[in-house]
Amino acid sequence: MGEGADCMTIPVIDMQKFPDAEEYKKLREASEIWGCFRLINHKIPLSLMKEMKAVVRSLLDLPMEIKQQNKDVIAGSGYMAPSKVNPLYEALGLYDLGSPEAVHTFCSKLDASSQQGEIITKYAQAVYDQIVEIGHKLAESLGLVNVDFLKGWPCQFRINKYNFKPESVGSSGVQIHTDSGFLTILQDDENVGGLEVMDKAGAFVPVDPCPGTLLVNLGDVAQAWSNGRLCNVKHRVQCREATIRVSIATFLLGPKDKEAVEAPPEFVDSEHPRLYVPFTYEDYRKLRLSSKLQAGEALSLLRTTPS
Ligand SMILES: O=C(O)CCC(=O)C(=O)O
Numbered sequence: 001m002g003e004g005a006d007c008m009t010i011p012v013i014d015m016q017k018f019p020d021a022e023e024y025k026k027l028r029e030a031s032e033i034w035g036c037f038r039l040i041n042h043k044i045p046l047s048l049m050k051e052m053k054a055v056v057r058s059l060l061d062l063p064m065e066i067k068q069q070n071k072d073v074i075a076g077s078g079y080m081a082p083s084k085v086n087p088l089y090e091a092l093g094l095y096d097l098g099s100p101e102a103v104h105t106f107c108s109k110l111d112a113s114s115q116q117g118e119i120i121t122k123y124a125q126a127v128y129d130q131i132v133e134i135g136h137k138l139a140e141s142l143g144l145v146n147v148d149f150l151k152g153w154p155c156q157f158r159i160n161k162y163n164f165k166p167e168s169v170g171s172s173g174v175q176i177h178t179d180s181g182f183l184t185i186l187q188d189d190e191n192v193g194g195l196e197v198m199d200k201a202g203a204f205v206p207v208d209p210c211p212g213t214l215l216v217n218l219g220d221v222a223q224a225w226s227n228g229r230l231c232n233v234k235h236r237v238q239c240r241e242a243t244i245r246v247s248i249a250t251f252l253l254g255p256k257d258k259e260a261v262e263a264p265p266e267f268v269d270s271e272h273p274r275l276y277v278p279f280t281y282e283d284y285r286k287l288r289l290s291s292k293l294q295a296g297e298a299l300s301l302l303r304t305t306p307s
């Protein structure tokens, strides 16, 4: 996929161009200005993306009573049925994809075949390696040298299905939000558009399908960890056409257990005082849920000084 492809309105990062200084600069600028970018020449084989998409589609097509066996492991990580707020949307979730037991439980609750389980496991490994690599490159792009900070951070899958009907064209598939964690890799539907990201000026920009590529989003943890340098991109999904849309989101959440999200000393000086009190990812997730602030506003509740 070449850089000039017209499906790319947002920045494009080419994994094969590292360690070029120019690519690091592009990565930093995309992450500061947009908080998202298209990833090309990434490490997930196209055949695996295709196989995973088929598995995901068949799991989301299961009867409701089976999907409901996909229970929460942490708040909001399990099956989400269509709701009042997002009536066209449903999702299954897997926490934590680095745990073979968690993958096994997810598969057995959904009566997945062993072949489907193998595809999920392979995809989980590939997408995990890719997300950690991007996380390291991102830290390097900001001038950090010791970039070992992602070790053991939990990762979550959310597989999304949008039941778009003729009468839903023009309405919302998923309301505006930021992702709560550090980084997200999204395998968006290769045919059906609808995803929109907000630019710096506050305008929604469509992210059109671009087969074979991945989308990377930065979330609230990236904003806090970078002491405000990185942008937690606001995004939503709109229904554009009457057809099923499927996407696969992988979230690298944040430090595990009681470890705090905290800007490293390199990002803090007299001109850039610490913006947020240290917090655990788990507490932040609960705060987002209880405050119902889904578009990054919950971070302002953790400011060191009121903004
Ligand atoms: O379906 C999409 O393209 C976006 C999904 C999303 O934003 C999410 O799962 O957080």
Ligand SMILES: [Fe+2]
Binding pocket: 177, 178, 179, 235
């Ligand atoms: Fe999202």
